[in-house]
Amino acid sequence: MPKIVVKKFGGTSVGDTSxxxxxxxxxxxxxxxxxxxxxxxxxxxxxxxxNRLIALAKSAVAIPQRRELDVLITTGExxxxxxxxMCLKEKGVEARSLLAGQAHITTDSNxxxxxxxxxxxxxLTELVDQNIIPVVAGFQGVDCRGNLTTxxxxxxxxxxxxxAAALSAxxxxxxxxVDGVYSSDPRICKSARRFKQLCHEEMLExxxxxxxxxxxxxxxxxxxxxxKLAVLSTFNPETGATWIVSEDExxxxxxxxxxxxxxxxxxxxVSEISDANSLLSKLFTSMExxxxxxxxxxxxxxxxxxxAISFTVPEESLEYALEMVKKVIESDKxxxxxxxxxxxxxxxxxxxxxxHTGVAAKIFRVLETEKIPILxxxxxxxxxxxxxxxxxxxxxxxxxxxxxxxxxxxxxxxT
Amino acid sequence: MPKIVVKKFGGTSVGDTSxxxxxxxxxxxxxxxxxxxxxxxxxxxxxxxxNRLIALAKSAVAIPQRRELDVLITTGExxxxxxxxMCLKEKGVEARSLLAGQAHITTDSNxxxxxxxxxxxxxLTELVDQNIIPVVAGFQGVDCRGNLTTxxxxxxxxxxxxxAAALSAxxxxxxxxVDGVYSSDPRICKSARRFKQLCHEEMLExxxxxxxxxxxxxxxxxxxxxxKLAVLSTFNPETGATWIVSEDExxxxxxxxxxxxxxxxxxxxVSEISDANSLLSKLFTSMExxxxxxxxxxxxxxxxxxxAISFTVPEESLEYALEMVKKVIESDKxxxxxxxxxxxxxxxxxxxxxxHTGVAAKIFRVLETEKIPILxxxxxxxxxxxxxxxxxxxxxxxxxxxxxxxxxxxxxxxT
Numbered sequence: 001m002p003k004i005v006v007k008k009f010g011g012t013s014v015g016d017t018s019x020x021x022x023x024x025x026x027x028x029x030x031x032x033x034x035x036x037x038x039x040x041x042x043x044x045x046x047x048x049x050x051n052r053l054i055a056l057a058k059s060a061v062a063i064p065q066r067r068e069l070d071v072l073i074t075t076g077e078x079x080x081x082x083x084x085x086m087c088l089k090e091k092g093v094e095a096r097s098l099l100a101g102q103a104h105i106t107t108d109s110n111x112x113x114x115x116x117x118x119x120x121x122x123x124l125t126e127l128v129d130q131n132i133i134p135v136v137a138g139f140q141g142v143d144c145r146g147n148l149t150t151x152x153x154x155x156x157x158x159x160x161x162x163x164a165a166a167l168s169a170x171x172x173x174x175x176x177x178v179d180g181v182y183s184s185d186p187r188i189c190k191s192a193r194r195f196k197q198l199c200h201e202e203m204l205e206x207x208x209x210x211x212x213x214x215x216x217x218x219x220x221x222x223x224x225x226x227x228k229l230a231v232l233s234t235f236n237p238e239t240g241a242t243w244i245v246s247e248d249e250x251x252x253x254x255x256x257x258x259x260x261x262x263x264x265x266x267x268x269x270v271s272e273i274s275d276a277n278s279l280l281s282k283l284f285t286s287m288e289x290x291x292x293x294x295x296x297x298x299x300x301x302x303x304x305x306x307x308a309i310s311f312t313v314p315e316e317s318l319e320y321a322l323e324m325v326k327k328v329i330e331s332d333k334x335x336x337x338x339x340x341x342x343x344x345x346x347x348x349x350x351x352x353x354x355x356h357t358g359v360a361a362k363i364f365r366v367l368e369t370e371k372i373p374i375l376x377x378x379x380x381x382x383x384x385x386x387x388x389x390x391x392x393x394x395x396x397x398x399x400x401x402x403x404x405x406x407x408x409x410x411x412x413x414x415t
Numbered sequence: 416m417p418k419i420v421v422k423k424f425g426g427t428s429v430g431d432t433s434x435x436x437x438x439x440x441x442x443x444x445x446x447x448x449x450x451x452x453x454x455x456x457x458x459x460x461x462x463x464x465x466n467r468l469i470a471l472a473k474s475a476v477a478i479p480q481r482r483e484l485d486v487l488i489t490t491g492e493x494x495x496x497x498x499x500x501m502c503l504k505e506k507g508v509e510a511r512s513l514l515a516g517q518a519h520i521t522t523d524s525n526x527x528x529x530x531x532x533x534x535x536x537x538x539l540t541e542l543v544d545q546n547i548i549p550v551v552a553g554f555q556g557v558d559c560r561g562n563l564t565t566x567x568x569x570x571x572x573x574x575x576x577x578x579a580a581a582l583s584a585x586x587x588x589x590x591x592x593v594d595g596v597y598s599s600d601p602r603i604c605k606s607a608r609r610f611k612q613l614c615h616e617e618m619l620e621x622x623x624x625x626x627x628x629x630x631x632x633x634x635x636x637x638x639x640x641x642x643k644l645a646v647l648s649t650f651n652p653e654t655g656a657t658w659i660v661s662e663d664e665x666x667x668x669x670x671x672x673x674x675x676x677x678x679x680x681x682x683x684x685v686s687e688i689s690d691a692n693s694l695l696s697k698l699f700t701s702m703e704x705x706x707x708x709x710x711x712x713x714x715x716x717x718x719x720x721x722x723a724i725s726f727t728v729p730e731e732s733l734e735y736a737l738e739m740v741k742k743v744i745e746s747d748k749x750x751x752x753x754x755x756x757x758x759x760x761x762x763x764x765x766x767x768x769x770x771h772t773g774v775a776a777k778i779f780r781v782l783e784t785e786k787i788p789i790l791x792x793x794x795x796x797x798x799x800x801x802x803x804x805x806x807x808x809x810x811x812x813x814x815x816x817x818x819x820x821x822x823x824x825x826x827x828x829x830t
Contacts, residue, residue: 017475060432060498061505071497071512075490082486090476097486
């Protein structure tokens with residue numbers, strides 16, 4: 001087998017036929033410069049198409065049945081892969097579109113949110129052997145009965161990473177509308193740095209915490225199968241990429257890799273609890289049953305024998321979650337409930353943190369200097385997250401970025 | 416197996432989601448009234464969608480590659496079948512969308528114009544046994560290598576008729592935007608009659624000659640496999656249908672069934688030919704090689720030893736055909752060429768003609784009375800076609816309709 005790379009193009013990159021022509025040009029140029037490397041292309045639906053199709057379904061029925069919704073929305077990627085294959089052939093590059101069934105991407109039958117169970121690479125390697133570029137429809141699969149399925153949010157990235165894993169590809173390039181992963185949101189931090197390199201774990205935290213470039217599921221997949229990812233711009237590929245590699249491939253690394261934030265969580269505080277353990281158990285069982293995703297959780301003993309708990313839920317689930325809390329505690333009238341959706345979660349991320357003490361202390365000092373109140377703290381091995389009032393979110397990101405990123409020497413890393 | 420009917424809905428019938436809801440209602444009502452009859456639904460793309468997709472391909476490349484064009488345009492029917500299945504389920508009718516591969520419709524690999532080679536009805540009958548309505552995407556197939564194909568013009572009708580044949584269905588209902596087949600164009604002949612019944616051969620002539628309701632390929636298919644067809648309106652199904660049945664099922668039949676016309680042919684006359692046989696052979700060989708479809712052909716000896724030939728080609732091919740004629744005759748400067756695109760072809764169709772002499776004579780008398788010149792005559796077993804100057808086409812249709820249809824007693828036929 002020759003060297004193989006997977007190149008995935010997102011919705012904005014294939015947003016109309018002139019952009020699809022540009023993508024074909026990019027692939028043709030790459031092939032010219034790398035004649036011995038086999039390319040597998042993976043495409044998303046044209047930007048907006050999937051949402052248009054979902055709206056179409058909702059104009060037909062109140063609740064679109066999930067199997068049929070998948071039959072409907074897979075047409076988006078099907079159209080793009082046909083168009084890209086046409087454009088490649090017009091440029092004299094042999095290419096062939098492959099739908100999920102033709103690429104033998106098998107999933108479970110969990111329609112609209114399926115999981116890949118296996119990929120038989122026979123048809124892909126057959127095309128590669130004939131020097132034909134397979135152009136694979138992302139986001140879709142087939143179950144064991146031949147039903148069409150889709151992989152849910154971030155699905156096309158998952159297709160790309162899964163193909164790269166199955167083919168032991170050298171790298172999986174994720175072409176998008178930004179030119180990499182930044183240490184923070186460049187709109188807030190003018191001095192945000194683009195990473196040359198991150199390890200999967202860091203990217204996973206960054207992705208989960210609000211960096212919108214890659215869906216955490218695909219990063220997780222890449223980590224599990226040691227797929228080397230590159231995030232880069234379709235329209236300015238020459239500006240370089242952020243490489244996401246296994247930790248052991250990182251040569252040098254800064255302690256803190258990035259500062260992220262998200263504004264879509266809400267906080268619930270429950271205090272004056274006399275039997276905290278029982279309440280916690282009841283409460284989170286109900287939450288799980290109703291599929292309310294609880295993120296940060298904190299439990300404090302406020303006064304002797306009286307406990308308080310505080311946790312965050314997605315802002316959109318706040319009302320539903322509050323109703324449930326009230327139901328669970330209805331027997332105990334003394335318990336008080338307080339909620340706040342005007343909050344932001346700021347996270348400081350970095351593999352290096354586990355080897356360095358004092359990061360938390362430094363965070364608290366910086367925030368205290370700026371008089372930014374901390375509502376809740378959560379820690380993991382490679383991140384510290386802080387809930388702060390939303391009005392302070394930009395300030396907090398900026399000062400933390402200044403402290404942890406800008407005051408560190410930039411470390412040049414190229415792969 | 417229970418009694419089976421196939422119901423096919425054309426592009427206008429499924430033109431938007433509110434119309435798809437109406438189609439679901441129609442199917443649900445039919446099922447209510449006929450609980451023991453299994454229904455197979457077949458759908459076209461929403462009106463305009465296939466053309467939109469072809470335009471999309473042409474905006475991407477000069478000449479869309481045919482395999483990829485099929486991948487692109489099959490998404491139209493895929494979307495409709497998913498939406499119809501959703502709407503049926505919302506009405507409490509169990510249904511499931513099936514794409515060509517899922518319905519095991521196998522074709523040759525002649526992309527954009529494939530021919531059905533076989534249908535394995537296993538998945539259809541399995542659904543029927545479970546009282547689930549299969550909603551099949553029309554127009555598409557898969558070849559033996561799993562490539563998507565399309566059946567060309569009239570493809571959804573062909574899918575419907577082929578399924579009806581494969582399942583030995585009792586009937587195949589073609590729902591469209593008109594309520595049947597008429598003895599002539601109702602816009603020209605106010606007194607045009609809707610047929611209660613036609614035989615396949617008559618419908619085949621009607622279809623080939625310009626009645627736009629059914630594509631001749633599907634009628635031919637129905638004839639070959641003795642599939643009983645009904646043409647009826649989706650939006651006014653209660654107005655009844657035109658039934659198209661085998662000739663031996665027709666109980667009584669009028670001599671002439673209809674008068675049709677088409678305005679898209681052009682005439683070429685070549686005269687002063689000394690070696691007609693050699694010229695005819697050369698000329699029509701070139702025509703075939705260049706895929707110019709010649710319709711009517713006439714050969715006359717005008718003066719002793721000098722011949723003339725006259726034939727019609729599609730108006731859009733006229734210039735190309737003329738160039739070719741000039742090339743073929745370039746050695747013989749005496750030959751003269753004349754062409755006219757301002758012509759109409761009027762046809763008088765009827766199975767009964769073969770048992771009745773005098774039809775041709777009656778036609779000529781009628782046209783002579785109205786002083787309509789006849790430019791060319793063509794006959795077959797069940798039709799007589801006449802080329803006339805285009806300005807007379809409506810008059811010719813009216814007077815022939817009056818003579819052959821209105822002056823005959825209407826024969827009531829119901830199936």
